Amino acid sequence: MGRSPCCAKEGLNRGAWTATEDKILTDYIKINGEGKWRNLPKRAGLKRCGKSCRLRWLNYLRPDIKRGNISHDEEELIIRLHKLLGNRWSLIAGRLPGRTDNEIKNYWNTNFGKKLQDHHQQQIPSLKKPNFDLPGKSTTMPTDFQPIRTKASKCTKVIIITPEPQKCSQQYYPDTKQVTVAAESDHDHNVIKGLDSFPEFNLGDDQNHNSSDYFLRDFEMDENFLSEFLNGVDFSELAANNFDTNCDGGDNNSTSSSTTATNNTCCERGYSSPNHDHHQDDKLQDSDFSFTDSIIGSEFGWFCD
DNA sequence: AAATCCTCCAACCGCGATCAC
DNA sequence: CGTGATCGCGGTTGGAGGATT
DSSP: OOOOOOOOHHHHHHHHOHHHHHHHHHHHHHHHHOOOOOOHHHHHOOOSSSSHHHHIIIIIIIIIIOOOOOOOHHHHHHHHHHHHSSSSSHHHHHHHHHHHHHHHHHHHHHIIIIIHHHHHHHHGGGOOOOOOOOOBBBBOOSSSOOOOOOOOOOOEEEEEEOOOTTTTTTTTOOOOOOOOOOOOSSOOSSOOOGGHHHHGOOOOOOHHHHHHEEEEEEEOOOOHHHHHHHHHHTEEEEEHHOOHHHHHHHHHSOOOBBOOOOOOOOOOOOOOOOOOOOOHHHHTTTTTTHHHHHHHHHHTTOOOO
């Protein structure tokens, strides 16, 4: 299917928004609400692309937008969330009231992106990545785990697919597709998607499911959970209840761990992100979040393509 | 004071996911 | 079920303004 332009480009304003345009857009949304972005410009009398209107509203005009510098707490949260989620800016923004994905993305790129780049340039010559290549699939896995990647604004539920202990270091699914780690809006929760494209874990097929070498664990990833997760409060108990610590503690070096967390997601032991910041790691190691890293690493280590 | 460089961030772009018919 | 429309996301760009030479 060919892509059509989101709107006709002719005769539309581009670039920075004027105060007048802002007022028109704000007034219109106050009256008519958000949505229907494509038709909005015409109805509101704006010479702007609907996409542009949406962006302007979400990133700048919304009344609940928080202005000003990112606080230390917010920065710490961003770092933690980025370590956990990677460049899922919308998810990260969902945990920071009043902050937008664009703002966080810019903040990260401004404050950490360059540092990471510099840091990596220093590290690259000494990096020694183990050879994870397996027959039938050439993969070069990073030494650390990658963040859980989801596709949506807020996580409410996660499926944990834990390999059996004796299998986890040996099984490998070269053609693994995707398992969606839930990520839905506040209201649309408990939706698990993508499993139907993942035969080994087809929830709708008991036969497959039961005969699988794997089994499923799922748990709510609601506000409370994520807060505990992020703050490290009583997480060990939560983990004990929700995670199966078989697989020899996750078999951290397992190259076989397979399965996927959404959207080409890959999550491997000990790797935080393509922009992994070792300096920040050092900082975090001393925090109460460090133990969650080990849990993430051990329990999510098998999340990989 | 002028020129150049650098930083920051608003806005744009392309793509995948989802919706509606 | 297929197709087109729409939405939402993440990566990138470009310009304004500050810093440096």
